[in-house]
Amino acid sequence: MSQIVSGSQIAEIAALVGDPARANMLVALMGGQALTAGELARHAGVSASTTSGHLAKLAAARLVSPSRQGRHRYYRLASPEIAEVVHALMVAAGVGPGRYRPVGPRDAALRLARTCYDHLAGRLALELADTLHRRGHVVQCDGGAVLTEAGRLFLTDFGLDLEAEASSRRPLCRTCLDWSERRPHLAGRLGAALLVRLLELGWVARLPESRALRVTGAGEAGLAARFDFREDWRCDPLATNTGRAA
Incomplete structure (x- = not known):
């Protein structure tokens, strides 16, 4: 059951996320995989003892969820809703004042293809969304997306389990603004599948x-044959510009 949230509660969560080390940990967990405290410490650039304190605060606020497997304790984002909050903050940060920064290989790799919690993002995700839209398999309108019957047949034949989590409140198909490409990619159960x-x-x-x-290599061939990807879908518009970060 939802509850009325006060401004002070919002401020408390914002203060937790506002710490650079904790923010880097949350961004690392946007990969969708559970990570150990040691792995998160490397992402945050802080010591193990400092990391433990940060994770305790994030867990107490139910922003991350810990679990133990053998000798290790793993952490993941507590829910898809928390992932949406982190992603929204990443989008907000991306449209802030531009800062000159040379574009490195790591940036290029993230913009090409990455995970956005449990679904695809980057130019790979945009090309998939565009292809499905051109074929009439997914209709995007008013910031949302609808899977057509032709799209359901095509994707089921491709091997997607579109009935997974069908009983949950999570929508089958929705859009998510891609922070590096500034256009929506596909999320929801379809994006995850x-x-x-x-x-x-x-x-x-x-x-x-x-x-x-x-x-x-198999992916390049498969995407071209099954989804009719354009030959230039990998083209990075930032590769030839002044190096302003996306």
């Missing part, structure tokens, strides 16, 4: 300690 299927097929692979995804 696409990520799972591409990983299963080996078309994309996770990069260690990063939210970036590598598109494999």
Whole structure:
């Protein structure tokens, strides 16, 4: 049951997220995988003891959820709703004042393909959304998205389980503003199912300690054949500009 939230409660959560170390931990968990305290310490650039204190505060506020497996304790974002909050803050930060910063390989990899909690983001996600829209499989309008019957048949034939979590309140298909591309990609149960299927097929692979995804050779061929990807979908508009961060 939802409850009325006060301004002081909002300020308390905002203060927790506002710490740079804790913010870096939350961003690292946007990869959708559970991480250890040691892994989060490296992402945050702080000591193990400092990390423990930060994680205790985040867990107490129910922003992260800890679980133990063997000798290790793992942390993940507490819910898809928390992931949406973190993503919204990333979008807000991305449209803030521009700062000159040379574009490095890590930035390019994240903009090409990455995880946005449990679904795809980056130019890979945008090309998928555009292709499904062109084919009439997904209709985007008014900031939302609807899966058509033709789209349901196509994606089911591709191997997606669109009935997973069907009993939950989570929508089947919705859009999520891509913070690096400034256009919406697909989220919801459909977006999550696409990520799972591409990983299963080996078309994309996770990069260690990063939210970036590598598109494999099999993925390049499969995406071109099955989704009719454009030849220039990888083109990075920031590669030839002045290096202003996206």
